Amino acid sequence: MVSNDSAADISGVLRREATAYPRLVDELAAAFGSASNEETSNGDTHPSVATGLLDLPSPSYVPEDLAAALNQVIRGGKILFQLHHTFVISIGPSHVVKVALSLDPDHVDNTQYLATHVPELPIPHCLGVLRSGQRTYLFMSRASGTTLESVWPELSTTQKISVQEQLNSLFRLLRTQAADDSESDVRLGSFVSGLCKDIRRAHRISSGTLHTEAEFNDFILQHPNKTVTPWVKMIRCSMKDDHRIVRTHGDLHPRNTMVNLKTHESPPMQGEVIQTEMKVIRVSSIIDWEAAGWYPESWEFVKAVSMIDTRGPLSDWIEFLPYDAIGYFPMEFSIDRLLDQWLG
Numbered sequence: 001m002v003s004n005d006s007a008a009d010i011s012g013v014l015r016r017e018a019t020a021y022p023r024l025v026d027e028l029a030a031a032f033g034s035a036s037n038e039e040t041s042n043g044d045t046h047p048s049v050a051t052g053l054l055d056l057p058s059p060s061y062v063p064e065d066l067a068a069a070l071n072q073v074i075r076g077g078k079i080l081f082q083l084h085h086t087f088v089i090s091i092g093p094s095h096v097v098k099v100a101l102s103l104d105p106d107h108v109d110n111t112q113y114l115a116t117h118v119p120e121l122p123i124p125h126c127l128g129v130l131r132s133g134q135r136t137y138l139f140m141s142r143a144s145g146t147t148l149e150s151v152w153p154e155l156s157t158t159q160k161i162s163v164q165e166q167l168n169s170l171f172r173l174l175r176t177q178a179a180d181d182s183e184s185d186v187r188l189g190s191f192v193s194g195l196c197k198d199i200r201r202a203h204r205i206s207s208g209t210l211h212t213e214a215e216f217n218d219f220i221l222q223h224p225n226k227t228v229t230p231w232v233k234m235i236r237c238s239m240k241d242d243h244r245i246v247r248t249h250g251d252l253h254p255r256n257t258m259v260n261l262k263t264h265e266s267p268p269m270q271g272e273v274i275q276t277e278m279k280v281i282r283v284s285s286i287i288d289w290e291a292a293g294w295y296p297e298s299w300e301f302v303k304a305v306s307m308i309d310t311r312g313p314l315s316d317w318i319e320f321l322p323y324d325a326i327g328y329f330p331m332e333f334s335i336d337r338l339l340d341q342w343l344g
Helices: 010-033 064-076 106-115 149-152 156-174 213-220 230-238 297-305 330-343
Strands: 079-083 087-092 095-099 126-132 137-142 243-249 257-266 276-286 292-295
Touching: 095 257, 106 137, 149 257, 156 243, 156 257, 156 276, 213 292, 230 330, 292 297, 297 330
Parallel strands: none
Antiparallel strands: 079 087, 087 095, 095 137, 126 137, 243 292, 257 276
């Protein structure tokens, strides 16, 4: 536990998620009831990741035989994602576990908030949170399909437009309700913690709750090792403080969009004999909501564009962002780029 960082303190999450253990146990026991405590027959294990993963301290919630079964399926599971000491491992067709040395509680809180307030939004659902030693385990439902990032280079223009239209619908749904700036209790940042963050720049997190866009812009300009110069003050004067405050994902990127590709047989047109086949692409889920919250309406655009690699396989992603839903804010993006030169 990091005592001086409120955003890193997951004690509240663990206490709340204790009520989810029975559901977690029931679902995983049903899915993996036949698993044994033996190694997988094909030897496909991940000892550096999974050995001793679930030395669970609460046998009243998770019986020893279920803990052994969980250890088994995690060892034999497929690593779907890996970054530094964070792993996402499949534990069957319908579940995954995210294993990390630290867990951002906003990941859990934001998904639960959205499941309650925007239930139509396709997102993974949290089943429970367990801690063993220094590791934290977030059990979630598994989004179907593959990441948009992995298939993007092979998609046709028609398929990319289809993805754009679907994302427009989903982000319009996300933004259905906007915060009312006339209310005294309006706060920016994560839906539950109320803390603002910029995960692009050394994972900066606000020290307290911010209530206006002006306060948010001041937060964006902060750097622990730098003094605000007249040049930076000039940039601050050009930043707008009157955007609408809307629900925001905060990390709109093809790696956080899950899609399914299915073959569709189109009926022949009059006079045609041979049927043609095409792949229909469907957005199945939006994942990774730890950076989400109430933010200025321009923030989604600025964050999404700033993370595009202009020379890689996703270089044309900028042409297919869901602009109808998230808007178009080139001036705000340009100012953000100027700030990058100072913030580093």
